[in-house]
Amino acid sequence: MNKVWLIIQREFLNRVQKKSFLIATILVPLIIPAIIGGLVYVAIKESESAKAETVHVLDESKLFKFENNKKFNFVAVDMPLEQAKKAYNETKDLALLYVPAIDINKPDGIAIYTKENPSIEKVGELESILAGQIHDFKLKEYNIDEAILKTLRPKVNLKQFNLTDKGEEKSSSSGLLYGLGFALGILIYMFVLIYGIQIMQGVIDEKTSKIVEVIVSSVKPFQLMLGKILGIASVGLLQFIIWIVLITVLSSVTMGYFGAKMPQQQAMEQMNKSFSSDPEVKEAMNQQNGKVGEFLANASEIPFAKIAFVFVFYFLGGYLLYGALFAAVGSAVDSQQEAQQFQFPVTIPLLIGYLGLFMFILRDPHGPISFWLSVIPFTSPVAMVGRIAFGVPDWQLALSMVLLIGGFLLTTWIAGRIYRVGILMTGTKVSYKVLAKWFMQKG
Amino acid sequence: MNALEARNVTKQYATHKALDSVSITIPEKTIYGLLGPNGAGKTTLIRIINQIISSEEGTIEIFGEPLQEKHVGIIGYLPEERGLYKKMKVGDQLMYLAQLKGLSRKEALARIKVWLEKFEIKDWWNKKVEDLSKGMAQKVQFISTVMHEPRLIILDEPFSGFDPVNAQLITEKILELKENGSTIIFSTHRMETVESLCDHIALINKSKKILEGPKKQVKAQYKSNTFIVEHKGPFTLPNRYELVGQNVIEDELISTTIKAQDGIKGNEVIRDLIDLTEVHTFQEKLPTMADIFISLVKGEGDEALKKHLLEV
Numbered sequence: 001m002n003k004v005w006l007i008i009q010r011e012f013l014n015r016v017q018k019k020s021f022l023i024a025t026i027l028v029p030l031i032i033p034a035i036i037g038g039l040v041y042v043a044i045k046e047s048e049s050a051k052a053e054t055v056h057v058l059d060e061s062k063l064f065k066f067e068n069n070k071k072f073n074f075v076a077v078d079m080p081l082e083q084a085k086k087a088y089n090e091t092k093d094l095a096l097l098y099v100p101a102i103d104i105n106k107p108d109g110i111a112i113y114t115k116e117n118p119s120i121e122k123v124g125e126l127e128s129i130l131a132g133q134i135h136d137f138k139l140k141e142y143n144i145d146e147a148i149l150k151t152l153r154p155k156v157n158l159k160q161f162n163l164t165d166k167g168e169e170k171s172s173s174s175g176l177l178y179g180l181g182f183a184l185g186i187l188i189y190m191f192v193l194i195y196g197i198q199i200m201q202g203v204i205d206e207k208t209s210k211i212v213e214v215i216v217s218s219v220k221p222f223q224l225m226l227g228k229i230l231g232i233a234s235v236g237l238l239q240f241i242i243w244i245v246l247i248t249v250l251s252s253v254t255m256g257y258f259g260a261k262m263p264q265q266q267a268m269e270q271m272n273k274s275f276s277s278d279p280e281v282k283e284a285m286n287q288q289n290g291k292v293g294e295f296l297a298n299a300s301e302i303p304f305a306k307i308a309f310v311f312v313f314y315f316l317g318g319y320l321l322y323g324a325l326f327a328a329v330g331s332a333v334d335s336q337q338e339a340q341q342f343q344f345p346v347t348i349p350l351l352i353g354y355l356g357l358f359m360f361i362l363r364d365p366h367g368p369i370s371f372w373l374s375v376i377p378f379t380s381p382v383a384m385v386g387r388i389a390f391g392v393p394d395w396q397l398a399l400s401m402v403l404l405i406g407g408f409l410l411t412t413w414i415a416g417r418i419y420r421v422g423i424l425m426t427g428t429k430v431s432y433k434v435l436a437k438w439f440m441q442k443g
Numbered sequence: 444m445n446a447l448e449a450r451n452v453t454k455q456y457a458t459h460k461a462l463d464s465v466s467i468t469i470p471e472k473t474i475y476g477l478l479g480p481n482g483a484g485k486t487t488l489i490r491i492i493n494q495i496i497s498s499e500e501g502t503i504e505i506f507g508e509p510l511q512e513k514h515v516g517i518i519g520y521l522p523e524e525r526g527l528y529k530k531m532k533v534g535d536q537l538m539y540l541a542q543l544k545g546l547s548r549k550e551a552l553a554r555i556k557v558w559l560e561k562f563e564i565k566d567w568w569n570k571k572v573e574d575l576s577k578g579m580a581q582k583v584q585f586i587s588t589v590m591h592e593p594r595l596i597i598l599d600e601p602f603s604g605f606d607p608v609n610a611q612l613i614t615e616k617i618l619e620l621k622e623n624g625s626t627i628i629f630s631t632h633r634m635e636t637v638e639s640l641c642d643h644i645a646l647i648n649k650s651k652k653i654l655e656g657p658k659k660q661v662k663a664q665y666k667s668n669t670f671i672v673e674h675k676g677p678f679t680l681p682n683r684y685e686l687v688g689q690n691v692i693e694d695e696l697i698s699t700t701i702k703a704q705d706g707i708k709g710n711e712v713i714r715d716l717i718d719l720t721e722v723h724t725f726q727e728k729l730p731t732m733a734d735i736f737i738s739l740v741k742g743e744g745d746e747a748l749k750k751h752l753l754e755v
Contacts, residue, residue: 206528215543216495218544441457
C-alpha cells in the first residue's frame with residue numbers, strides 16, 4: 001500500500017505543479033462568471049432597449065381591433081394591398097399583416113409580409129392575437145356579455161407541493177429541480193470524461209517512454225494502475241473544490257452587482273405602470289414578486305446535504321468505474337490515435353447516460369427508463385445525480401449505489417488483467433480478440 | 444551460496460513456449476552472461492526474475508530463499524528499452540524510483556547524492572530528462588538501477604547507447620559493484636562484453652538453455668586442438684595434422700594454423716614442429732565466445748558440441 005501511496009503522490013504533485021493546471025484552475029472560474037455576467041448584462045441591455053415593433057395592418061374585413069402592447073405597435077393602413085406592400089417596403093417595420101374580407105367562421109387567407117424571416121415566436125403571438133379575437137367574436141355571436149368574457153380568461157399558476165410519506169406538504173419547484181439535475185449530471189459527465197482521458201494519456205505516456213518496465217519491476221502492475229487512477233482523482237477533486245470556491249465567490253460578486261441593478265429597474269417600470277393604473281399589470285407584478293419569494297423558499301427546502309453526498313459518491317464511483325476502463329485502453333495501444341477506436345466504445349455508455357438525462361430523466365424523473373438508467377452502473381453516475389433532486393426512493397438509491405460499487409470493482413478487475421499484459425506489449429496490432437486473450441492469460 | 448537458482452522454469456504463451464524448462468545457477472559475486480539471439484527467451488526469463496510476469500512451472504530461489512515480492516528491493520533492473528519520465532526532474536525522478544524500491548526518503552537522498560557525485564553530474568538535479576542527451580539520460584538510468592545497492596543487478600544490453608568513454612565508465616562501475624559484493628547478470632549478444640567481463644555464461648536458444656558454465660570451462664570444452672605457429676621457412680605437415688590456414692606476416696615469417704588429431708597434446712606438437720621449422724611463437728587457439736555462440740545457434744556444432752548436448 002505504501003507503494004501505491006508513492007504513486008498517488010507522484011501523479012498528484014506532477015500534475016498539480018504544471019502550469020497548465022494552474023491556468024485551468026484559475027481561468028475556468030474566471031471565465032464562467034464572466035460568461036454569466038456577460039449574458040446577464042446583454043439580457044438587461046436587451047430588455048432596456050426592447051421596443052415595440054411596428055406592424056402594418058391592412059384589415060379589409062374591418063373585424064379586428066388591434067391593441068398596442070409591449071411587443072407590437074399596430075398601424076392601420078387603408079389602401080389596396082399592392083400599395084400597402086409598397087408603403088411597407090419603404091419603412092423598416094417588422095411586418096405587414098393582411099386580413100382579407102373574411103367570414104369569421106372560415107378565417108382563411110390571412111397573410112403576413114415581412115422582409116426577413118420573423119421568429120416563430122412573433123408569428124405565433126400574432127396568430128394567437130387573431131385567434132383570440134375570433135374566439136371573442138364567436139362568443140359574442142352567442143350573446144355572451146363582455147364582463148363574463150373577461151372572467152373566462154383567468155390567470156392560473158399551479159402551486160406545487162410534494163406529499164411526503166407522512167402526508168406533510170412540501171412545496172417544490174420543478175424548474176429549480178430541472179436546473180439542478182441538469183447541472184449536476186453534466187458536471188459528472190464532464191469530470192469522468194476529462195479525467196478518464198487523462199488517465200489514458202498518462203498510461204500511454206508511460207508505455208511509450210518505456211519507463212513502465214522499470215516501474216513494474218518495483219511494483220505490481222495493478223498497484224501502478226490503481227495509484228494512477230487515485231492520483232488523478234485527487235487532482236480532479238482538488239481542482240473541483242477550487243473551482244467551486246472560486247465560482248461561488250466570483251459569481252456572488254457578479255450576481256450581486258447585476259442583481260442589485262435589476263430590482264431597481266423593475267421597481268422603476270412598476271412605478272410607471274402603476275401610474276398607467278392598469279389593474280391587470282399590477283396584479284401580474286404582485287404575482288411575480290410572490291414568485292421570487294416562493295422560489296427562494298423552495299430552494300431552501302431541497303435537501304442539499306443529501307444531494308451533495310450523493311453527488312460526491314457518484315462523482316467518485318463513476319470516475320473509478322470509467323477510469324479503470326480508460327487505463328485498460330491506454331495500456332493496450334501505443335499512441336493516442338490508436339486509442340480512439342477503443343475510446344469510443346468506452347464512452348458510449350457514458351454518452352447514453354448523458355443523453356438519457358435530457359431525453360428521459362429531466363422530463364419524467366420517475367419513469368421506467370429513468371429508473372433503469374439510474375440503476376445500471378454504467379449510466380447511473382450521470383443519471384442518478386440528475387434524478388436525485390426530484391426525490392428518489394431510498395431503496396432505489398441503495399440498489400444503484402451497491403451496483404455502482406460492484407460495477408467499478410468489476411471494471412477494475414477486468415481492466416487490471418488487460419493492463420498488466422498490455423503495458424509490456426508494444427507494436428502489437430490490438431483487436432478485441434487480442435484483448436480477450438490478454439484478459440484470459442495467466443500471470 | 445548461489446545468487447540465483449532457477450529450476451525448470453517454463454513460460455507458455457498462447458501461441459508459443461517462451462521458456463522451455465530452463466534451469467540456471469548463478470553463483471554469488473560473479474558476472475553472469477546470459478546469451479542468446481533475439482527472441483530466444485532472455486527477456487522473458489529476466490522478467491520472471493523481476494516478478495513482472497510469472498512462470499507456469501518451475502521454481503526460482505534468490506540467495507537461498509524462494510523468490511517473493513519483498514525481493515524487488517534487492518534487485519536492480521536495467522531493461523533493454525530504457526525510459527524515464529521525460530517531464531520529471533532528474534532528482535525527483537531518482538527519489539521516486541528509489542522509494543519505490545523501498546528506500547526511505549532520507550536514505551534515497553543520501554545515496555542519490557553519492558551516485559551523482561560519482562558520475563560528476565551533481566548539477567543535474569533540477570534538469571528535466573527531456574533536456575538531457577541520450578547518453579546523459581542513460582547515466583541517470585544506470586544510477587536508478589544501482590542506487591539502492593541491490594545484491595542482484597540485471598543489465599539488459601547495458602552498453603547500447605553509450606559512447607566508448609561512457610561505456611568505459613560504466614564498465615568500471617560494474618566491476619566496482621562486483622567488488623562490493625553484488626552479483627551481476629548481463630543479457631547481451633555483444634561478444635566482446637562477454638569475453639572481457641563475464642565469469643559465467645549461459646546460452647539460451649529457441650526457449651531452451653543449451654549451454655551453461657564458467658567461461659573458462661566452456662572455452663576449454665570447445666577447444667578443437669587447434670594451434671597457431673609463427674615460423675620461418677615452409678614445412679610439410681605430418682599426417683597427424685591438418686592444415687587450417689596459413690598467411691605470411693612479413694618477409695619469411697609465416698603464421699600457420701594447424702589442427703592436431705585428438706589426443707595429441709601441445710608439447711607433442713611443439714616437439715614435432717621444432718624438427719620441421721624455425722618456431723617463433725606457438726599458442727593454442729581457444730575458441731572465442733563469438734565462435735561458440737555462432738556455431739551453437741546455427742546448429743552446426745562440432746563433435747564436442749554434440750557430446751556436450753548429449754551430456755545435458
